[in-house]
Amino acid sequence: MISGNDMESSSVMMIGRKGSWLAGAAGALIAAHAPAQIAVSVNDGKQPRAGESDFRARPDNLAVIDMRRYPPRVTGTVDVPGSMIGPPTSVAMARDGSFAIVTSAQKADPADPAKFVLDNKVSLIDLTDPTAPKLVQTVEAGDGASGVAINRAGTMALVAATGDGTISVFSIAARRLTLIDTLQLDKAPGPVDIALSPDGKTAVVTQRRGNAIWRLAIDGTKVTDTGVTFPTGVNPYGSVFSRDGRYAYSTNLQGRIPAEGAPPPRGGRIGTVTAIDLRTNRIAATVEVGPLPEHVALSADGRYLAVVVVNGSAASPTSPAYSPFGLLKVYRVNGATLTSVAEAQTGQWAQGATWSDDGRTLLLQSAASRQIEVYRFDGKALVRDPAATLTFDTRPAAITTALSR
Template identity: 55%
Template structure:
């Protein structure tokens, strides 16, 4: 049996990038309980490795590792060769059972995907959230909400060495960070400041280069187009209120914005209440948005809805055209496309499962028989091509 697993691992290492990118990591938060739930329902945090190379997807292996679903679904980054991954945890459980801020970054070795291993635990800032690895696999960055910083790590031999921090203004609250495809630039999502802040890279030196873009209220996560000319992000609070208007009460209509990075033009699209995640297909043709839609609240609470929404848009620069929309489970978090864009995975926390959808370019259909059950609450996921 062990020899069979070893052969599987060797076969994965020999795969071209398009196929090795079908190895998915899901970060699962076992400590998060909903109001009214007994704390005894808590489980250990974990990271699951899912094989998306064939259908239906299946879990290859799992390892105990700190994870957090509170924060953007961008707390997983997989190296371009799928040899290792980084998983952050914005929260941990104290000895007396209280959830508190954490700054953990776990390095997970994927040489044997059926037996993932935590090979290093590093520290970023408190509230460690969005994480990214550059395409060369030599640099990583982690956004931390608790101290308004982005920690920069040099990567060598699947080990992290802290080489500095990008310190933002007080209350900037960075939630995510992403490298542009050119490897020399990128964006920080500063939720508190309401901006996408550009940076440049020289070796391991990272510097902010200007005030950036104002995409909307409470930006959350960000993805680049394949050519690096555009960025797409979610805004929990949607469009800003008109000047002089009384701020809206209750749930706000969230948006996705498409940003032309050369001109600075920002194009918003209203998608629903609390857009959690935005992800781009490998061919750049489609964008998927995960919309919370009040589904994580208690029945009867303001804005409550028993279902979220998974939406797919056709992408043409800053033009986003909706082509499919399907009701999802509740309190859903991260999503991603298979390399051929025909399958989507969607993490849903209330039911502790990953839903599987089929996409034919025109419609989305959930395959309930293919659902993947998870012990904890899945809160972030990624492949080698999603960050």
């Protein structure tokens, strides 16, 4: 409270009220022109779990989740081809939140619905009305279409295909996809995910069956292989760029590359997250995070990295690798330095995670329970809120917001 005579106090109060009104008006104006904060979850309706006796296939779909309020809630859904097979980056959202792109790596075999074959579908979803998302186009990429990335301008999308080793380059205009180029990479390592730098000039591609990541160069709509690879670890899977674009952080499902002739570690491999310095083209750091890290998600401000660790929870209960829970871990980010801050046990068969814009809420996909779990984060502790859980009749497989990558 400001001390002084009554006249001075009255003047301050009047200025304060006027300032509050102006701030409120400015906030409303900004809100009117800013995209609503939403997440989209791609859910696989055809993927059974081993030993599941009562499984019934349903259509794959995309669910829109409103994160402007707490707890988050589903506002709309639309059927679209999707797949749990592949990284939880098989969906990307435009920076302005107006559309999303979904890939499908596998589909039911037309000759035998109990089996699966590679798929190549890429779909564009109109999110102009989050309560009524619309499938407006489906096109084809390479077989096993998996990771997808959209540039900041919303004019280009890249899709990595594990089955044929290609990167499909699409232009985007008026919410329509046009295939303009296909880059052929080595098929054997299986390119599974692709991430774009903030300036749109660099992409990194993870190798599902290899031990390295490719670096690609982008000039306009021309995408080329630079010949530079990073030996990050065994089975690289997903990746994300730092907000300044200098570093890329990638998961390695099977951890560090063993020394030549070294025996396999007892108890299975510990997965890792690797920080790549793209200024020097060197591995800057590697952190052990746990068995089978599926996904890395950076907070909107770039200060925290969430890591989803399956931790044996997708294994059969009779397997020696089985665990009744997965793990969600949060690391503080300072360039190449990742410092453990918090972790929580999650549901089984965890897939992807994404942050609210303010960094206080995390959504975590649990495929086994067909749920999205909600966690609160205060910079120190990570706490699940069971009352906020979102439940589906399909398996959550991939998730994103406009600021995820």
